[in-house]
Amino acid sequence: MLDIKNLHVNINDKDILKSLNLNIKPGEIHALMGVNGAGKSTLVKAISAHYDCTVNSGSITYKTKDLLKLDTAQRALEGIFMSFQNPVEIPGVNNMYFLKTALNEKRKHNNQEELNAASFLKLIRKKMSQFNLDEKILKRNLNEGFSGGEKKRNELLQLLVLEPDLLLLDEIDSGLDIDAIKTVAAGINSLLDGKRSILMITHYDRMLELIKPDFVHILSEGKIVKTGDHNLALELEKTGFEGLGVKK
Amino acid sequence: MKLLNLDFNSDLKKQIKDNVCFETLQKLKLPNKSIEEFKRFDLNDIYETPYNLNYTSYSSIDPFEYLKMEGFYYIFISNSQFLPQHSCITEDVTFCQHQKNHNPSNNALYYLSETFLEQQNQINIIASLDKPLLIVNLFKSDNSFVPTSLNINMGNRCKADVVELFLSQNSGECFLNINRVINLKHKATLNYTKLEKFTSLDTTIFNFNSNLRKESNLNIVNLDYHAKKSLNLWDFYLKEENISLKIDGIVNIDKNRQGANIANIVHEAKNISSQFNIQHILHDESKGLFEVKSTINKNAQYAKVIQSSKTTLLSDDARINAQPRLQIYTDELEARHSATTGAIDQEQLYYLKSRGIPHKKAIEMIIESFESTILNKIDNDLIKEFVKSFKGKSDVQRVF
Numbered sequence: 149m150l151d152i153k154n155l156h157v158n159i160n161d162k163d164i165l166k167s168l169n170l171n172i173k174p175g176e177i178h179a180l181m182g183v184n185g186a187g188k189s190t191l192v193k194a195i196s197a198h199y200d201c202t203v204n205s206g207s208i209t210y211k212t213k214d215l216l217k218l219d220t221a222q223r224a225l226e227g228i229f230m231s232f233q234n235p236v237e238i239p240g241v242n243n244m245y246f247l248k249t250a251l252n253e254k255r256k257h258n259n260q261e262e263l264n265a266a267s268f269l270k271l272i273r274k275k276m277s278q279f280n281l282d283e284k285i286l287k288r289n290l291n292e293g294f295s296g297g298e299k300k301r302n303e304l305l306q307l308l309v310l311e312p313d314l315l316l317l318d319e320i321d322s323g324l325d326i327d328a329i330k331t332v333a334a335g336i337n338s339l340l341d342g343k344r345s346i347l348m349i350t351h352y353d354r355m356l357e358l359i360k361p362d363f364v365h366i367l368s369e370g371k372i373v374k375t376g377d378h379n380l381a382l383e384l385e386k387t388g389f390e391g392l393g394v395k396k
Numbered sequence: 397m398k399l400l401n402l403d404f405n406s407d408l409k410k411q412i413k414d415n416v417c418f419e420t421l422q423k424l425k426l427p428n429k430s431i432e433e434f435k436r437f438d439l440n441d442i443y444e445t446p447y448n449l450n451y452t453s454y455s456s457i458d459p460f461e462y463l464k465m466e467g468f469y470y471i472f473i474s475n476s477q478f479l480p481q482h483s484c485i486t487e488d489v490t491f492c493q494h495q496k497n498h499n500p501s502n503n504a505l506y507y508l509s510e511t512f513l514e515q516q517n518q519i520n521i522i523a524s525l526d527k528p529l530l531i532v533n534l535f536k537s538d539n540s541f542v543p544t545s546l547n548i549n550m551g552n553r554c555k556a557d558v559v560e561l562f563l564s565q566n567s568g569e570c571f572l573n574i575n576r577v578i579n580l581k582h583k584a585t586l587n588y589t590k591l592e593k594f595t596s597l598d599t600t601i602f603n604f605n606s607n608l609r610k611e612s613n614l615n616i617v618n619l620d621y622h623a624k625k626s627l628n629l630w631d632f633y634l635k636e637e638n639i640s641l642k643i644d645g646i647v648n649i650d651k652n653r654q655g656a657n658i659a660n661i662v663h664e665a666k667n668i669s670s671q672f673n674i675q676h677i678l679h680d681e682s683k684g685l686f687e688v689k690s691t692i693n694k695n696a697q698y699a700k701v702i703q704s705s706k707t708t709l710l711s712d713d714a715r716i717n718a719q720p721r722l723q724i725y726t727d728e729l730e731a732r733h734s735a736t737t738g739a740i741d742q743e744q745l746y747y748l749k750s751r752g753i754p755h756k757k758a759i760e761m762i763i764e765s766f767e768s769t770i771l772n773k774i775d776n777d778l779i780k781e782f783v784k785s786f787k788g789k790s791d792v793q794r795v796f
Contacts, residue, residue: 196750199742224752236747240765249761250751257752289765306751 149174149345150195150314155206157187157194157370164190166370168206170347172314177346179356179381182367183389188349189233191367192316195347196230197223210314225257227313229306231320235299238290243302246290247272251309275308279335296323304335311339317348321355333358353385368394437627437656437685437717442571442599447541449512451475454534457482460563463532467778470530475537476517476544488523494547499577499605502660503629506603509543509573517546521556528557528779539568545575550584557776559783562592562600569597569624577605580612587615589779591786594623596651602628610636617774618645619783620655630659634668641670644773647684648677648763656685663696670699675770676707677763678714686718686735694725703733708740708766710759 150172157165164187172178180188194201195208197220208215215223238246252262263271276283281301291299300320307315315336321329336346336359350356356364356378364381366374366389373394374380384392454474464470464484471491472479478491485491493515501507519531535542550556564570572594580586594600600623608614620626626649632641647655661670676684686705703720720733740762748758774780 199746219755220746220749221752221754221758224750230750232747232750236741236743238744238747238762238765240768241748241761246748246751246761249757250748250753253752253754253757310751 149176149211150347151207151209152195153207153209155191155194155208156204157190157201158204159190159200159202163204164370165194168367168371170365170372172345172347174345175340175342176363177340177359177361178348179361179364180347180349180367181351181364181381181384183394186367187370188367189318192230192318192347192349195223195316196220196228221253224310224312225254228316229310229312229314230316231300231303231307231318233318233322235291235294235303237292237294239292241290243288243290244269244272244286247286247306247309250306254310272305272309276305278338279304279308279331281305281331297325297328300324300328300332304332307339308335313344315339315344315346315348317346317350319349319351321350321352326354329355330358353381356381366392366394437654437683439625439627442625445569445571446539447569447571448539450540451537451542453477454536457534460532460534463530463561465530465778465782468528468530468782469525470532471519472532472534473517473546474534475542476513478517485529486525486527488521488525489529490520490522492518492520494518497547499607500633501603501605501631503603503605503631505573505601505629506575506605506631509545509575509603512541512543513545517544518549519546520549520551521554522551524554525556528559528776530782531558531560533560533562535562535564535566535570535572537566537570540566540570542566542570542572543575544572545577547577547579548586548588549579550581550586552581553583554581555585557587557589557779559589559591559779561786562590562594564592564594564598566595566598570595570599572598572600573603574600575603575605577607578614579607580609580614582609583611584609585613585615587617587775587779589617589619589774589783591619591783592622592626593786594626596622596624596653598623599625600627602626604628604630604632606632608632608634608636608639608641611638612636613640614642615640615773615775616643616645617770618643618657619770619787620645620647621649621787623653623655625654627654627656627658630657630661630672632659632661632670633664634662634670635664637665638667639665639669641668642773643672644770645674646677646767646770647674648767649682649684650679652681652683654683654685657688658685659688659690661688661690661701663690663692663699663701665696667698668696669701671702671704673702673704673770674706675766676705676716677710677766678707678716679710681711681713683714684716684718686716686720688719688733689721689723690731690733691723692726692729692731697726697728699726699729699731701729701731705735706766707735707737708763709737710740 152170155168182188248268365372469485472482649655672688688703690701692699705718707716718735
């Protein structure tokens with residue numbers, strides 16, 4: 149699904165990713181761990197064409213397409229969804245209007261009929277009731293005045309509505325209490341159908357207990373320096389990065 | 397410098413001469429070229445353009461029938477003439493033409509229309525209205541100077557929601573000099589929304605003047621989108637206690653359009669509140685001007701005065717000149733002013749695009765969000781919906 153080869157990315161003329169390689173097949177769950185500043189967030193930003201990131205060399209192939217030739221919106225329409233670590237607030241943009249616009253753009257891209265307001269409301273109510281999400285957030289402006297937990301629940305709601313093929317989860321567990329983590333994890337797991345893939349960044353094993361990864365990668369100084377299965381995360385939990393010989 | 401290069405016919409010249417209009421015109425102190433260039437708002441072309449004074453009457457207003465809105469009272473005015481057969485009002489509203497009654501103003505352009513008009517239009521609201529009042533102003537002329545004037549008068553303790561719509565089907569370059577005087581008696585409240593669809597060749601100058609009595613409330617939402625050049629001159633002399641004045645506006649213009657708000661607000665009595673808040677959204681090579689002077693004199697203790705200019709520049713060539721100014725001669729008051737300028741927030745834009753919303757649509761959504769902060773100042777839901785639907789119908793297609 150996603151094949152990254154020899155990727156070099158810089159931000160503000162500073163090299164962040166240096167010759168990074170990663171291959172994610174359909175249905176696989178990959179976890180990305182590493183010390184602060186290792187380049188984890190830069191990787192997901194580069195995959196979703198963040199304006200800060202400059203790709204100097206290398207390639208990203210997504211479903212046989214050259215991803216680097218697509219802009220942010222086109223990548224999203226092709227099925228890439230990045231869950232933000234700190235979702236941005238947009239006062240004045242109604243959350244329901246935003247969700248309906250995003251969904252209809254995707255449906256239009258997939259040559260499906262756009263949903264009218266009534267059909268959309270029916271769909272979203274069904275999704276929200278499945279995971280006990282409060283309908284009040286639909287009436288509010290996009291992330292405006294949301295608590296940290298509400299913002300992450302709103303990210304989950306977007307995931308459920310847009311049903312992407314590749315989920316990039318940048319610390320989706322941060323700022324959540326244990327019950328909220330369970331809700332978010334249940335929502336994400338409900339999307340896993342053996343074809344969707346996940347690349348998730350987390351600092352904690354707790355999330356990996358709830359969304360079991362097939363691969364755990366450790367990123368250091370812009371490269372993947374270790375790859376293993378869930379046991380690597382457990383070992384990391386015990387010994388820390390230094391115990392694994394990873395430079396801080 | 398010529399004041400106005402009007403193409404008078406001989407009868408009109410005689411008439412103007414008889415009325416000593418030329419002399420009056422000569423006495424007007426219109427803004428001069430150097431001042432306007434300094435403000436990046438050049439009015440010079442309106443002095444140089446050879447306008448005429450020919451207006452066409454609408455033979456039919458069928459194309460505007462859709463504006464006879466259910467849930468509204470409405471009055472139609474075509475080139476300054478009331479159209480009683482197309483109006484629907486209650487007995488608490490009257491309209492008529494009156495002899496001129498000069499309101500004192502510091503604004504020379506206010507007197508320009510007064511000089512040319514023999515009579516003033518008046519709308520009188522004598523009791524609170526159960527429905528909003530829509531005033532539709534239709535203009536149809538060709539390379540003309542169009543002076544127009546309307547006084548809106550409200551009785552004691554009356555409350556009304558009024559939306560005034562300006563629709564132009566002018567051809568050629570026209571200059572519309574539009575006077576609006578709002579007279580509110582004791583404890584009256586007027587919520588006034590101004591909406592326009594001028595042509596891209598129209599130059600419009602709105603001269604707002606008022607006479608606000610004790611404990612009256614005037615709330616204005618002013619929406620400027622279309623004219624080639626749109627200048628609002630606000631002249632408020634607040635001399636009675638407990639007056640509340642709020643002006644919220646949008647200047648959302650593209651190409652080489654210009655939009656300006658110049659205000660002079662004088663506070664002369666206790667407990668006056670005035671707020672002046674404009675949101676500029678400037679595309680392409682458009683220019684905005686915000687020049688607001690609030691004077692709080694010695695007797696105006698406990699005033700609350702706010703001035704705010706917020707600007708989003710959507711192009712490297714767009715310009716804003718923001719000058720909020722406070723002149724304070726009393727100790728007991730709350731006053732603040734601000735002027736912010738920036739581009740579209742890249743992180744907001746990225747967030748919307750990351751959900752598959754194309755660049756152009758994402759920018760439109762963010763611009764709509766700026767506008768909604770102003771549109772939400774309209775209390776009346778019917779007017780709010782009317783403005784949104786009218787805007788939707790008439791929005792110019794912008795290129796990003």
